Amino acid sequence: MSEGRLRKLIIGDAQADRVVPPSGFTAQLTLFVSGAMAFLAVFALALSLASGRLATRWGDELARAATLRINAPAQQRDAQTQAALTILQQTPGVAAARALSAEEQAALLAPWFGAALSIDSLPVPQLIEVIEGDPGYDGAGLRLRLQAEVPGAVLDDHTRWRAPLVDAARALRRLGAISILLIAGATAAMITLAANAALAANAQVIEVLRLVGALDSYIAHAFVRRFTLRALGGAAVGMALGMLGVWLMPAASNEGGFLTGLGFQGWSWLLPLLIPLLGALVAFAATTRAANKRLGDLA
Amino acid sequence: MIELENVGYNYGGGELLSNLSVKLAPGSFHFLTGPSGAGKTTLLKLCYGALTPTSGRVRAFNMDVQGLDRDQMAHLRRRVGVVHQDCRFLDHLSVIENIALPLTVAGKDLSQEEANLRELLNWVGLSERADALPPELSGGERQRAALARSVILSPEVIIADEPTGNVDWEMSQRLLQLLVELNRMGKTILVATHDMALIRAAKNQVQARVLRISEKRLQLAGADL
Numbered sequence: 001m002s003e004g005r006l007r008k009l010i011i012g013d014a015q016a017d018r019v020v021p022p023s024g025f026t027a028q029l030t031l032f033v034s035g036a037m038a039f040l041a042v043f044a045l046a047l048s049l050a051s052g053r054l055a056t057r058w059g060d061e062l063a064r065a066a067t068l069r070i071n072a073p074a075q076q077r078d079a080q081t082q083a084a085l086t087i088l089q090q091t092p093g094v095a096a097a098r099a100l101s102a103e104e105q106a107a108l109l110a111p112w113f114g115a116a117l118s119i120d121s122l123p124v125p126q127l128i129e130v131i132e133g134d135p136g137y138d139g140a141g142l143r144l145r146l147q148a149e150v151p152g153a154v155l156d157d158h159t160r161w162r163a164p165l166v167d168a169a170r171a172l173r174r175l176g177a178i179s180i181l182l183i184a185g186a187t188a189a190m191i192t193l194a195a196n197a198a199l200a201a202n203a204q205v206i207e208v209l210r211l212v213g214a215l216d217s218y219i220a221h222a223f224v225r226r227f228t229l230r231a232l233g234g235a236a237v238g239m240a241l242g243m244l245g246v247w248l249m250p251a252a253s254n255e256g257g258f259l260t261g262l263g264f265q266g267w268s269w270l271l272p273l274l275i276p277l278l279g280a281l282v283a284f285a286a287t288t289r290a291a292n293k294r295l296g297d298l299a
Numbered sequence: 300m301i302e303l304e305n306v307g308y309n310y311g312g313g314e315l316l317s318n319l320s321v322k323l324a325p326g327s328f329h330f331l332t333g334p335s336g337a338g339k340t341t342l343l344k345l346c347y348g349a350l351t352p353t354s355g356r357v358r359a360f361n362m363d364v365q366g367l368d369r370d371q372m373a374h375l376r377r378r379v380g381v382v383h384q385d386c387r388f389l390d391h392l393s394v395i396e397n398i399a400l401p402l403t404v405a406g407k408d409l410s411q412e413e414a415n416l417r418e419l420l421n422w423v424g425l426s427e428r429a430d431a432l433p434p435e436l437s438g439g440e441r442q443r444a445a446l447a448r449s450v451i452l453s454p455e456v457i458i459a460d461e462p463t464g465n466v467d468w469e470m471s472q473r474l475l476q477l478l479v480e481l482n483r484m485g486k487t488i489l490v491a492t493h494d495m496a497l498i499r500a501a502k503n504q505v506q507a508r509v510l511r512i513s514e515k516r517l518q519l520a521g522a523d524l
Contacts, residue, residue: 019403021391208387211349212448213377214404215370295369 020205020222023198027230030194034234034283035241037187038275041180042242045272048176050262055169058162065158066139068097068128072152081126084150088130091145093137100127130155187231187279188286195227195290206298220291224284231283235276243272300325300456300487301346301379306355308341315341317515318355323456323489328482328505330498331491332520333512339491340384342512343460346489347379348372360455377405380449382459386441388433395420395429398447405452416451423447423477439470446477456487463494471497479505 068088072080081099088097100108105124109117139157146153199206202223209219246263264271301323308316315338323329323346331339344350345357348364357364359375367375388397395416396403402412409416420426423443428436436444442462449457459478463471475497482488482505492498501507509520 018392018396019389019400021389205389208389208400209404210373211376211381211383211387212401212404213373213452215373217370218404218406 017222017225019209020202020226023201026194026198026201027226030191030227030230030283031234031237033190033194034187034231034279035238037183037190038235038238038279039242039245041183041275042239042246042272044176044179044183045275046246046263048173048180049264049268049271051169051172051176053265055166055173058169059166064132066130066132067156067158068130068146069154069156070126070128070150070152071154072125074123076152077126080150080152081128084128084146084153087142087145087149088128091137091142093133093135094130095133096129096131098129100129125152184278184282188282191227191231191283192286192290195223195287196294198223198227199291199294206295210298216292216295220288220295223291224287227287228280228284232276232280235279239272239275243269300360301489302358303342303345303352304356304358306345306352306357308338308345308350309353310341314515316345316512319515319517320355321510321517323487325455325487326482326485328479328488328501328507329490330501330507330509331489331512332493332495332498332509335493337512338515339493339512340460342517343381343458343489343491347381347458348375377401377452378454378456380452380454380457382442382445382449382457382462384460384464386433386445388441388444390433393430393432394425394436394444397433398444398451400448401452419447419451424473438465439467439473442466442470442474443477446474450481450486454486456489457481459488459490461491461493463492463497468496472500475501475504 068084070077070080070084085097085099088094102120105127106115108127109124139155143155146155206219243264249263303319303321306316306319307314319342331342333339341350345352346359348357348359348367351365360378362371362375364372364375389400392400398419399409399412399416402409402416417426420429423446425440425443425447428440428444433441433444442465446457446459446462449459457478462474462478466474471494478488478490479501498507498509511518511520
């Protein structure tokens with residue numbers, strides 16, 4: 001589209017605008033539909049971004065940390081812990097290894113047993129926190145060595161429960177992206193229907209315009225401009241309400257887990273601003289197509 | 300200007316016009332007459348490209364009308380002023396906006412044409428009714444507004460379909476007067492009418508030729524009218 005045509009589309013031509021009679025009902029429907037769709041798109045976008053972040057974070061953090069659990073009779077526990085720490089320090093790819101203190105272990109168990117219980121009275125295994133370096137260690141090799149030298153040690157690198165979580169987060173992100181595409185498609189479909197209805201309702205007007213020498217592009221333009229601006233306006237309102245909704249959600253916290261992280265962070269607050277522009281673009285394309293098809297069918 | 304060569308037209312239910320040839324020379328004044336349903340409106344529509352002949356060819360301004368695309372057709376319509384039988388206005392626009400519609404759709408700046416527009420309204424006697432809506436006009440006013448709209452772009456040819464169909468004798472005289480004045484300004488005029496009295500009245504003022512459609516053919520009616 002040339003610069004002149006683009007300018008004309010935005011600024012418009014007061015005379016040309018009056019040529020097509022105002023159509024209150026279709027106009028309101030278009031506004032409502034694009035507003036509702038933009039509102040939904042904001043949530044789909046928030047969901048998609050949040051699950052994407054989650055997948056990355058879980059993937060990253062959990063992959064970098066592993067736990068070594070030492071199940072040994074009380075009298076051997078310290079010796080095995082020391083042996084395991086020595087092995088870990090010698091293993092390439094292990095950035096740090098640290099035995100958790102009794103207090104730390106007690107804190108971990110406190111949510112289940114309460115703070116009053118003395119941990120010494122329980123056969124609690126010793127935990128060693130392993131932080132992986134970059135590049136990481138060879139898990140299988142480490143397991144073999146530990147098996148030979150520290151029989152009570154079990155290495156848990158969290159893969160077992162990490163993988164399905166990351167998979168779920170990725171699937172959620174995918175669903176969010178598909179939803180956005182579907183919303184765009186549904187908007188295009190509905191605006192096409194509305195534009196066709198408007199073109200059909202104004203068949204007489206189009207006929208008169210053709211008779212007095214109007215070009216198809218002139219007639220199409222009058223309709224396209226209306227629908228594009230309506231979609232832009234409706235989507236802007238829908239987007240603002242959607243963003244308000246997301247903004248009002250509780251801030252991300254450890255207690256709330258995944259649900260409270262559902263929102264935008266930092267620069268991603270700018271992303272929803274694209275939704276009205278995208279809506280206008282969809283409306284522009286849909287109406288142009290509908291108008292050209294309709295006018296082409298006329299004698 | 301406009302030339303029909305062996306033109307035939309078939310509505311699907313049989314032939315309406317067949318093997319019909321006519322040439323509208325620049326500055327000529329033609330009446331087209333014939334019984335109702337003989338194909339007067341069809342012949343006019345063939346002349347300004349609203350219908351495509353099923354046989355033969357139509358040439359306008361030395362262009363083959365059948366070969367024009369939609370944009371070229373729109374440009375042709377700007378060179379041919381048409382007064383339709385039922386006028387065809389945009390009912391949500393005022394009379395003056397309707398008359399200016401060909402200017403609007405041609406992208407002309409209306410503020411520069413303001414004086415012309417007022418003069419034209421005055422000429423057709425609608426200055427007082429400029430801001431009325433088309434449904435509020437009487438039959439004669441509608442016809443005069445339609446005539447004003449057809450000439451706003453200074454077309455070379457003016458085609459009018461039963462312009463006096465719904466108006467009384469006095470008003471049809473007035474409309475005829477306007478058409479005669481346009482012809483004196485050098486415009487080519489083609490008027491379809493079944494009103495013989497109107498044709499007789501015109502013959503006193505202008506050199507008009509009368510074409511009669513009869514049995515699918517066009518005959519040049521003699522001076523005996």
